Amino acid sequence: MTAEDLAEVQAVCAGARAMSEGGVEFVFLPALKIPVGAGEEVRDALLSLAAHTGYTSRLYLSAPIPTKGQNWTVHTVLGRTWHTPSFNNILPGRAAAMLADHLRVYR
């Protein structure tokens, strides 16, 4: 992940930082603001920048968002428990664009 990629993500999550585990790069997004319907939820989030747990990429959340997403599952990544709905086919690319695409499931 380039410094420019990270800086772009930091425009929506000031504390964003790169991490990795098992050869997969992640962006940790503390207190990410997630537009949900007309409102907003805040969760810690972890975006995988490559295929992970059988999906082309993943956006893990610290807690599920009720009424949004389908087939939520629980995973342990980087020593922490995460929740994610079934939302697939977001291909690896620029982190900010991947994140924006992942967030569509919560609108």
Place this chain on the structure above:
Amino acid sequence: MTDDDGGNPLDKAERDLRDAEQKLNKGLADLGRAESEIAEANLEIEKAEEEVEEAKHHEPKLVEITVDRIEKKVEARTYNVAAFKTLVGVAADRELDQIVNGTFVPLDDAGTVKVEKHDAFVSHARTGGSS
């Protein structure tokens, strides 16, 4: 009593005085014309300055924004989102989000967006789907 050219000195003095008066009158007339020309030139300058100011007000105000990290200059105004995407080189099949107060705000192609200085946009595919 006569002067060197044989004329009456008083007559000569009167002639010199008339010549001097003529020269003075001519000088005053020239000065008057010059002052008039300066006044006209000043009016033209004022008019030109007014025209420049008016032209400035009609010039589109270009502002710097970023779209997918690339800086672009566009006119600061309200756009139809689909037209704005075309203007900034975002493919029609991609979704455009505006970053507002640290949050992605998705823009509806049929809606409008008010573009201002330093606005940031991120385009992305609409590839994700629930399964």
